Amino acid sequence: MVFIFRLFTFLALAGATLAQQDTAEDRCSKLPDKLILSKLTDPFTFYNKRPVRTKADWACRRAELAELIQRYQVGYLPSKSPTSVTGELLENGAFNVTVTEGEKNITFTAKITLPAEGDGPFPAIIGLSFPSITVPSDVAIISFPNDAIANQLGTSSRGSGLFYDLYGKDHSAGALIAWTWGVGRLIDALEKVPATKINAKRLGVTGCSRNGKGAMVVGAFEPRIRLTIPQESGAGGSACWRISDELKRRGENIQTASQIVTENVWHGAAFNSYTGQVGVLPFDQHLLTALIAPRAVLVEDNGGIDWLGPESVYGCQRAARSVWRALGIADRIGLSQPPSHNHCQLPEVSKPYVNAFIDRFLKDKEDVNTTVFYTGGDFKYEEKDWVDWDVPRL
Ligand SMILES: *[C@@H]1O[C@H](CO)[C@@H](O)[C@H](O)[C@H]1NC(C)=O
Ligand SMILES: *[C@@H]1O[C@H](CO)[C@@H](O)[C@H](O)[C@H]1NC(C)=O
Ligand SMILES: *[C@@H]1O[C@H](CO)[C@@H](O)[C@H](O)[C@H]1NC(C)=O
Numbered sequence: 350m351v352f353i354f355r356l357f358t359f360l361a362l363a364g365a366t367l368a369q370q371d372t373a374e375d376r377c378s379k380l381p382d383k384l385i386l387s388k389l390t391d392p393f394t395f396y397n398k399r400p401v402r403t404k405a406d407w408a409c410r411r412a413e414l415a416e417l418i419q420r421y422q423v424g425y426l427p428s429k430s431p432t433s434v435t436g437e438l439l440e441n442g443a444f445n446v447t448v449t450e451g452e453k454n455i456t457f458t459a460k461i462t463l464p465a466e467g468d469g470p471f472p473a474i475i476g477l478s479f480p481s482i483t484v485p486s487d488v489a490i491i492s493f494p495n496d497a498i499a500n501q502l503g504t505s506s507r508g509s510g511l512f513y514d515l516y517g518k519d520h521s522a523g524a525l526i527a528w529t530w531g532v533g534r535l536i537d538a539l540e541k542v543p544a545t546k547i548n549a550k551r552l553g554v555t556g557c558s559r560n561g562k563g564a565m566v567v568g569a570f571e572p573r574i575r576l577t578i579p580q581e582s583g584a585g586g587s588a589c590w591r592i593s594d595e596l597k598r599r600g601e602n603i604q605t606a607s608q609i610v611t612e613n614v615w616h617g618a619a620f621n622s623y624t625g626q627v628g629v630l631p632f633d634q635h636l637l638t639a640l641i642a643p644r645a646v647l648v649e650d651n652g653g654i655d656w657l658g659p660e661s662v663y664g665c666q667r668a669a670r671s672v673w674r675a676l677g678i679a680d681r682i683g684l685s686q687p688p689s690h691n692h693c694q695l696p697e698v699s700k701p702y703v704n705a706f707i708d709r710f711l712k713d714k715e716d717v718n719t720t721v722f723y724t725g726g727d728f729k730y731e732e733k734d735w736v737d738w739d740v741p742r743l
Pocket of ligand 2: 457
């Protein structure tokens with residue numbers, strides 16, 4: 350009897366111990382097979398962990414992000430205006446812009462093509478080099494000579510171009526932010542020369558591929574740009590570094606931060622220290638896009654060129670969109686990502702979206718539907734892998 354009792358006790362204790370182990374295992378969460386070691390950074394939390402709660406908070410968060418992105422990635426815009434900027438309209442739409450800084454000056458030539466009809470002043474699309482999107486015939490085109498402002502001929506062209514003639518070869522600015530400075534001076538000059546017939550309050554910017562990376566940065570940092578249309582810009586433009594690195598680990602042939610700094614001087618030299626560890630950066634490219642808010646952006650993309658990272662672009666711009674959602678203006682950020690097509694050739698399916706954004710934001714037409722977030726890509730993208738913030742109502 351005693352023996353049976355003891356056996357019973359022993360079994361009961363053993364059972365309890367097993368049961369305890371079961372509950373411990375249940376209580377502790379299991380690691381998923383697929384781990385994302387660094388999610389996208391939260392737009393709605395300041396660097397000091399304070400939450401972003403109001404529109405005024407967003408303006409401060411935007412300023413904080415602009416500082417962080419300049420410090421670690423693109424390099425700095427000059428902190429003060431140049432001594433003077435003048436514009437001179439020459440033959441055939443050539444527009445010479447002269448910028449003087451102290452004893453030095455530079456001149457660059459933008460090319461203005463006005464609509465065939467009408468007296469203006471006209472809204473205009475500034476193309477980095479030239480626009481590859483289809484620009485409506487009642488909108489002017491301004492071709493901006495970004496390569497003259499900062500060369501993009503490979504890593505040896507760091508510090509070469511008109512920007513560096515004024516500010517010195519060792520200036521922190523990479524080519525993308527140097528171009529942004531140049532577009533700013535072009536706008537200064539347009540504001541001063543009514544003979545150009547350009548309405549400087551109705552300006553958009555675009556560019557494709559490497560110049561699309563530039564268009565995104567120009568839109569992000571130049572508040573006088575009302576509409577930004579980066580086209581097939583990939584890494585350093587509308588794709589996120591972290592997502593692209595993960596896709597690379599999974600075997601995709603995709604442009605990443607580590608590759609981009611060996612190809613060209615688009616970013617500041619400071620970025621070189623972070624390209625192997627993009628997860629430590631206090632931002633990613635969704636927050637570069639978000640600098641444009643509350644202004645408008647239409648991301649034109651290509652669902653079929655792996656190198657451009659279409660899945661990364663899709664996830665990145667969804668994440669960016671949460672800022673416009675928080676501001677209650679989600680129809681001011683669009684994505685059009687048709688399936689594979691020739692690089693930098695705008696597909697028919699995208700044209701109505703481009704026209705809608707131009708109608709609404711450069712021609713002030715109301716009642717134009719700019720709600721679009723379209724991908725023709727076939728992705729396994731899961732937002733919960735990358736996004737762990739809730740969208741507040743600011
Ligand atoms: C620009 O600098 C050159 C000397 O390098 C000078 O001859 C010229 O007058 C300057 N132009 C302006 C508009 O200041
Ligand atoms: C206009 O600028 C170009 C440089 O882009 C220069 O070569 C040309 O001499 C300038 N023209 C005038 C009339 O100043
Ligand atoms: C705007 O267009 C989108 C499709 O792009 C559609 O889902 C939505 O219902 C439209 N909104 C209005 C108000 O017509």
